[in-house]
Structure formats: structure tokens, C-alpha cells
Amino acid sequence: MTKPEIICGDITKLDVDVIVNAANSSLMGGGGVDGAIHRAAGPQLLAECMKIAAERRPGSPCQAGDAVITGAYQLPCTYIIHTVGPIWQGGGQGEAEILASCYRKSLLLAAKTGLTSIAFPNISTGIYGYPKDKAAAVAVESVRKTLDETPNIQLLLFVCFDEENYNLYEKELKN
């Protein structure tokens, strides 16, 4: 079975089949990794997101824990999966289940699309305030469980933007 790997760096630079975006429910872009992805992909990405949003639930086109796929336009990868992580509210509002669902649904969507390589950022650990140690544990557990069901996925990267996250993932993956 594929073993998740970790790297440090900017997810927008990766030449994998699909990178995952830590988006918000509007799918209209934002700060953090979402802003970096939209800037690097170019305005056609927002145009596709607007089209998807118009076809889905008004006001909240992508619920927390859900995932949608688009093209990647100017990025070196081929697709982008946009998933919406939970906003940390202390841990009693189902945050762990929602975060696990982001990783699981993104991976299943990549596999269903026939893709073989995927890169994840550390969803919810920036603007959404999820404690990094807890988020790393949820992410690793969720992808390990889901990889059993996605034999076509040959490369899964956790892309860490800071050393703290890199060290936390390194520890989790050793367990």
C-alpha cells in the first residue's frame, strides 16, 4: 500500500496530478494557500469556481468536509480539489470528523477521477486555527484508512509550509 510522504514547500509549485486547496464554502478564493493557488492558477480558476457555485447550494456551494474538483490552469499540476476544513471552535463541534472527511473525500474524488498522485496542504491549521498537532494526527489517520480503498493512488504528499508542521507529520508517520 502507498505510504504517505512529507515535504516542505509551496504546494503551487508541484507537478502532481492534483493538489488540494484549503478553500472556504463560497469557493471564491481567500487568503493563505487558497489565495496562493488562485493567484498562481490565474483568473480562469475563479471563473470555473463561479460556474460550480452557481450550480450548487446558494451561499454555501461547498460544505465543510466536502470536496469539488476543477482544472488547474497556469499551475504545473493537472487538477485542483477544493475542500473546506472546519473552523476550530475548541474541538467540541465535530471539527475532527469534518477534517477527516476533507482528507477522505478529496482522496476518494482523486481516485474516482483516475488520478495517481495527490498533494495535501495542512488543512485548517492556518486562518481556521485548528491546533497543528491535533490536525496532523487526524490527517494521517484519515488518509491511512482511505488509502486502503484507493489502490490507484501511488503518491500521497503532505506539503508542510512550516517546520513545526513538518516535525509533527514526521512524528505521526513514524507511529
Ligand code: AR6
Ligand atoms: N503551500 C503550502 N501550504 C501553504 C501555502 C502554500 N503556498 N500557503 C499557506 N500554506 P490556510 P485554513 C499553509 O490559512 O486554515 C483562506 O482564506 C499554511 O501555513 O491557507 O484551512 C480560505 O479561503 C497552513 O499550514 O487555510 C479560507 O477562508 C495551511 O496551509 C481559510 O483561509 C492552511 O492554512 C481556510 O483556512
